[in-house]
Amino acid sequence: TLAYWALIAIPHGFVAPDQFIRSLLFIPYRDAAGHMQPVLGVGWTLNYEMYFYVVFAACLAISQKWAPMLCAAFIVAAVAVLSLFPDDLAQFYANQHVLYFVAGIVVFYVSEAVPAGKAATWIAAAVAAAYPLQGFLLPHLQISPAALVIAAIVLEKNGVRAWSKVLTVLGAASYAIYLGHFLVLHSYRMASLKLGFPAFETHLPAAVFV
DSSP states (O other): OHHHHHHHHOTTOOOOHHHHHHHHTTOOOBOTTSOBOOSSGGGHHHHHHHHHHHHHHHHHHHOTTTHHHHHHHHHHHHHHHHTTOOSHHHHHHTSGGGHHHHHHHHHHHHHHHSOOSHHHHHHHHHHHHHGGGBTTTBTTOOOOHHHHHHHHHHHHHTTOOOOOHHHHHHHHHHHHHHHHHHHHHHHHHHHHHHTTOSOGGGGHHHHHHO
């Protein structure tokens, strides 16, 4: 369904059959604009995600106990080796973005190692509270997203949880919103132009709401 609407909403109006098939199979390719992305542009992240799933599944087949370690080692080694090759596919998987999967594995081990207790709870709460203030009220503070995730996990382990149903639903829907927002915004842009609305940007809040 997303692929169908992407073909309708795509600004250039045409997608080659091989590009369409590669998009469905999560095979990265360079499009006419020079970007390494599928038909639905924001789907480039899915190519990395499928890569991680394949690597992790292979590592699970080797050893369930050591699969996370094996996966992290493979990804780091692959980045180092593939960065030596100039072709597009090698450079795509050598991109630093894939190291976020390694960061996720580190988060798992660190979160498991942090003991429950008041000290851990207060430190995690401080990290979570300071994160949105960095670069604003605390310009010299730099907290990695991984640290924020660890803080959230530690807080939950110690009984501190967000019970808001709205936040829970938004969290569950966040990736679907990410994948579909381009289609909504582009469709809204086309509709606004046909209906003779003024500059699309003036209606951006309404488009975002939709």
